Structures are given as C-alpha cells and as structure tokens.
Amino acid sequence: MSTPLATTGTSRTSSGSSPSSVLEADHRELVDAFESFLRKELVPLAAELPETVDMPPTELRDYVRTRSAQLGFYAGDYPEELGGSGMPFSAVVQLHHAAGRSGCPLAPYALAGSDGPSPLLRHGTPEQIAAYLVPLVRGEAVRCLALTEPHAGSDAFHLTTTAVRDEASGGWVLNGRKTFVSNADRADFAIVIASVEGAATAFVVDADNPGLRIGQRYDGMSGEPLFELLLDGARVAADAVIGGADGVGAAMGNGIDSLSRGRLVVAAMCNGIAEYALAQGIEYARERRAFGERIGAYQHVQEHLVTSRAEVEAAKLLTLACARLVDAGTEAPENAALAKLTSSETAVRVVDRALHVHGATGWVRGHPLEFLYRYVRMMTIIEGTSEIQKVIIARAMGLG
Ligand SMILES: Cc1cc2nc3c(=O)[nH]c(=O)nc-3n(C[C@H](O)[C@H](O)[C@H](O)COP(=O)(O)OP(=O)(O)OC[C@H]3O[C@@H](n4cnc5c(N)ncnc54)[C@H](O)[C@@H]3O)c2cc1C
Structure with a gap:
C-alpha cells in the first residue's frame, strides 16, 4: 500500500490563508479532530500494509468504518436518532476533503460512501429505517x-x-x-x-x-x-x-433528492486528493535538482504547479459554496453538477501533473502518486460521468 504522508492539518500548497479558508472556517475544530484521528490511528495502521497492495483487507476496512462511527465521523450528517451526529452537510464535505488531502489510503473508509447509508432508505417505512438504515449509519452493516x-x-x-x-x-x-x-x-x-x-x-x-x-x-x-x-x-x-x-x-424521484449530496461528496474527495498531489509536487520541485538548479525554478515546471493551484482553489470554492447552499436548502442540481465536473476533471489533471513533476520516481509502483493516478480516474465516471454533468448543466441553461 502506498505510504501516506503524516497529515499536518494545514494545506502546504500556499504560504498564507487561501481564499477557500474563508469558507472552511466554520468547521475547523471538527476537521482538526478528524485529522487527529487520521494521524494518530489510521496513518500508523496504513504504514503496516504492503506498499503494492491497493485495497486494504476487508477486516481492516470494517474496523476503520466502525471505529470512525464510534467517534461520530462516519455518516455524521445523519440525525442522532438514526445513529449519526447531526452535522451540517458542509461539515461532511470538509471531512471528505480532509480524507482526500491526508494521503492516507485508509481515510476514505472512515467516511460513508457507496457501502454506507443510502439516502433512498430515508424514504423507507419506519420498519425499514430501523432494520436497514440505522445499522448502516452506525457502521454495523454494509x-x-x-x-x-x-x-x-x-x-x-x-x-x-x-x-x-x-x-x-x-x-x-x-x-x-x-x-x-x-x-x-x-x-x-x-x-x-x-x-x-x-x-x-x-x-x-x-x-x-x-x-x-x-x-x-x-x-x-x-x-x-x-x-x-x-x-x-x-x-x-x-x-x-x-x-x-x-x-x-x-425510485428516481426519491434518488434525485440525494444526487447533489453524492456529487458534492465526490467533488470534495477529489479536491482533497488534488490538494495532496499538488503539495507532493511542490515539495519535490523545491528539492529535486537538475542542470544545477532546483526544478521548481524552471518555468515549465512552475506551469504544472501554478495552473494546478489555480484549478484546485477554484474547485474548492465551488464545492464549499454548493455545500453551504445544501445546508441553506437552496442547492440546485446544476450547481452540484458544476462542482462535480470541475473537481473530478481537475483532480485527474492535477494528479497527472504532480506525477509528471516527479519523473520516474512518481511512476514507480508503491509511490503514492502512482496509486492516486489510477485511483482518481474513476471520479469522472461515478455519480454520473462528466458528460452527464454537462447534460444537466446544459438543460439548466435552457439548451438541449
Ligand atoms: C468505480 C465504479 C463504481 C461503480 N459502482 C456502481 C455501483 O455500486 N452500482 C451501480 O449500479 N453502478 C456502479 N457503477 C457504474 C456506473 O454508475 C456507470 O459506469 C456509469 O453510470 C456510466 O455508465 P456506463 O459505464 O454504462 O457508460 P455509458 O453510459 O455507456 O457511457 C459511455 C460513454 O458515453 C457517454 N455518454 C452517455 N450518454 C451520454 C449523453 N447523453 N451525452 C453525452 N455523452 C454520453 C458517457 O459520458 C461515457 O463517456 C460504478 C462504476 C465505477 C467505475
């Protein structure tokens, strides 16, 4: 399994406060607590896994899910009476961002995804909610x-x-x-x-x-x-x-309610992954020397990193703003489509560029960017492909 970086809790992609930090301020304490959990409990567990294994064993994923649920992070936006923590959705989005940014391969399993509570079950009968939804929210079922x-x-x-x-x-x-x-x-x-x-x-x-x-x-x-x-x-x-x-x-009517949330969670994970990859690229460009100079001094290398920085910041702002609209009850599906399209396409490009800045070092099996290059590719396909997001946006523009 790729070796994760120890998380620092702060972005290493800029020297000061980034514009998106304004929107992140609301849930800073919660994100700090989650990052502390990742750093203290999951990073050491991930470090024991073989470097070339992509998927952690089932028992370990189950442990991460139930432990995170005990701590109140997993499925945190579900109400307390269903076993959740009643967090605002914008907090959940920030946790997904933090999971991606951590570079820790166990972090995605600490948050509800495709094996967790399905919003379709919120439309269930009281008996279905008790029998199927509650165990999912508690991390006890898949x-x-x-x-x-x-x-x-x-x-x-x-x-x-x-x-x-x-x-x-x-x-x-x-x-x-x-x-x-x-x-x-x-x-x-x-x-x-x-x-x-x-x-x-x-x-x-x-x-x-x-x-x-x-x-x-x-x-x-x-x-x-x-x-x-x-x-x-x-x-x-x-x-x-x-x-x-x-x-x-x-099914489709009930599912549509949840599409924006699912797409914003994917967007947040993508933004975190892109931020992690960019930080790796910057760090490497500051140290690696070629032709007697640090490679970060060459404008062709700066181009990869600066363009990535601008794209990641824009994707983050879009996703965080859409998450706020969900909490305000005014999110429109085309906004989440814009965020998912922008963030997933950005993450694919940024991971590719960061790997490229590493030369052969990033291409070697076991390097975190080599894994992310393969992992991030699914993001433009799941929760509706990029073209389907464009179809949604075009319709909202009165086209098609
Ligand atoms: C990692 C992963 C996990 C998944 N998990 C699940 C799961 O748990 N459950 C489940 O049911 N499914 C799952 N899927 C399937 C996923 O939902 C589908 O792959 C996705 O909806 C796309 O469908 P498709 O693969 O049939 O591609 P197609 O729909 O055949 O699309 C092929 C290409 O045509 C494009 N295209 C299609 N229609 C249009 C259009 N109108 N305009 C422009 N372009 C168009 C698409 O964007 C794509 O590029 C998963 C897929 C992946 C990769």
Whole structure:
C-alpha cells in the first residue's frame, strides 16, 4: 500500500490563508479532530500494509468504518436518532476533503460512501429505517446499490430488470442482470432498482436471498472490485419495496433528492486528493535538482504547479459554496453538477501533473502518486460521468 504522508492539518500548497479558508472556517475544530484521528490511528495502521497492495483487507476496512462511527465521523450528517451526529452537510464535505488531502489510503473508509447509508432508505417505512438504515449509519452493516445494467448505465431510465407481483404471496419476483456493483461481495443487502411496469422501484434484497447471486467479477484500475449481480426469480416480501406501497415507481424521484449530496461528496474527495498531489509536487520541485538548479525554478515546471493551484482553489470554492447552499436548502442540481465536473476533471489533471513533476520516481509502483493516478480516474465516471454533468448543466441553461 502506498505510504501516506503524516497529515499536518494545514494545506502546504500556499504560504498564507487561501481564499477557500474563508469558507472552511466554520468547521475547523471538527476537521482538526478528524485529522487527529487520521494521524494518530489510521496513518500508523496504513504504514503496516504492503506498499503494492491497493485495497486494504476487508477486516481492516470494517474496523476503520466502525471505529470512525464510534467517534461520530462516519455518516455524521445523519440525525442522532438514526445513529449519526447531526452535522451540517458542509461539515461532511470538509471531512471528505480532509480524507482526500491526508494521503492516507485508509481515510476514505472512515467516511460513508457507496457501502454506507443510502439516502433512498430515508424514504423507507419506519420498519425499514430501523432494520436497514440505522445499522448502516452506525457502521454495523454494509450495502450495495444495484442500478447499472449492461445496456443501461448513464441512461438509467431504461432498465430491463423487472419486479412482478406474486399474487399468491402478495410479494414480488425479481429478474434481471445488474453490473459494475461495488461492495456486492460483502454487502448484507442490496438495494435493487427494478422496473414495475416501466416505473423504477427500489427494493431491499437480503444477501442470502436464494434468487440473488454474484456473477462476473471486474477488477478495477485501483484495486476496488465491481461485480455482476444476477436476479433469477428472487422472491421478496411485499414490504421489500422501499417506502412501502408509496415507493412503487418512486425510485428516481426519491434518488434525485440525494444526487447533489453524492456529487458534492465526490467533488470534495477529489479536491482533497488534488490538494495532496499538488503539495507532493511542490515539495519535490523545491528539492529535486537538475542542470544545477532546483526544478521548481524552471518555468515549465512552475506551469504544472501554478495552473494546478489555480484549478484546485477554484474547485474548492465551488464545492464549499454548493455545500453551504445544501445546508441553506437552496442547492440546485446544476450547481452540484458544476462542482462535480470541475473537481473530478481537475483532480485527474492535477494528479497527472504532480506525477509528471516527479519523473520516474512518481511512476514507480508503491509511490503514492502512482496509486492516486489510477485511483482518481474513476471520479469522472461515478455519480454520473462528466458528460452527464454537462447534460444537466446544459438543460439548466435552457439548451438541449
Ligand atoms: C468505480 C465504479 C463504481 C461503480 N459502482 C456502481 C455501483 O455500486 N452500482 C451501480 O449500479 N453502478 C456502479 N457503477 C457504474 C456506473 O454508475 C456507470 O459506469 C456509469 O453510470 C456510466 O455508465 P456506463 O459505464 O454504462 O457508460 P455509458 O453510459 O455507456 O457511457 C459511455 C460513454 O458515453 C457517454 N455518454 C452517455 N450518454 C451520454 C449523453 N447523453 N451525452 C453525452 N455523452 C454520453 C458517457 O459520458 C461515457 O463517456 C460504478 C462504476 C465505477 C467505475
């Protein structure tokens, strides 16, 4: 596993206060506490992992998740009655930023992601919230989301997985093929989006359902495996529809509520990763010498780092401002699309440039930038590709 830097809690990409520090001031204490947890508990654990292993073992990821939940960081924006800490969303965004900026490979598992509480479950019945959402918020359970199909990725409205009423039992029978599902191998249950007479509906399907099985495994660029999930006459009870009877046909409407939050969390993680990569690039350019001079003195090298600094700062400001709008209840989906588009594309470019400034040193397996170069590439695909963010923005501009 790549060796993380010890986190300092301060950005090493500028000599003074950056413009974004104005928006970061509100949650400084909380971020300091989280960074202290990373530095004292997770950085030493990460240092014990082999340098060339991309994905920490499941038991370690489980430990990080439950420990972070005990400390109140994991799923911190969920209310206390559901097991969370009731933090504002802008605080959660800053924690994701801090996780990315830490360079600690265990940090992403300390915060709720694709295996954590699904906002779809907030639309669940009280029984579903108690049985499925609360254990996720507490870090005691893991779930997966089965939405994508071989012929329905970005175009998630044309699903071929079906759910049909079983008149005898009053329940449902699910059939179909889902693909590229994260966490399917270790999830306690799957949230399956299936078509009920053409209307997308979210079902909870327990992992031990005899009609549900894992098919092909896909090994991604940075170690995280994805899976095919096959539903072959999977029978579920009537109360497996998230939201009960009102939930039939409500999956897309209920999911749309949460899209901005999901995209802003990805944007924040990207900004943190970009800030970490930039700090590495600056540090190396200050020390490495070529042709009798520090490479940072050459304008071609400065170009990589200064352009990155400007792009990271702009992406951060955009993301932090959008997170504030979420807390104010005035966030518009096109704003989160702007932030996700800007931050993910920026992070891919900045990590690439920082690696380049390191020459062969950054390209070698086991170097943190070599891992990040592969890890960050998924960010322009997940939570809607960059083109899909552009489609959303274009529509909001009255185009298309
Ligand atoms: C790391 C990772 C984790 C994932 N985890 C999950 C998961 O847990 N559950 C799940 O269900 N899915 C998951 N996915 C799948 C992910 O949601 C899809 O990959 C994503 O929605 C894109 O769909 P696709 O791969 O089918 O690409 P396609 O939709 O086929 O797109 C191919 C290309 O065409 C472009 N394109 C498509 N439509 C348009 C358009 N209208 N205008 C312009 N360009 C367009 C896209 O931007 C892309 O560049 C994961 C993917 C990755 C990489």
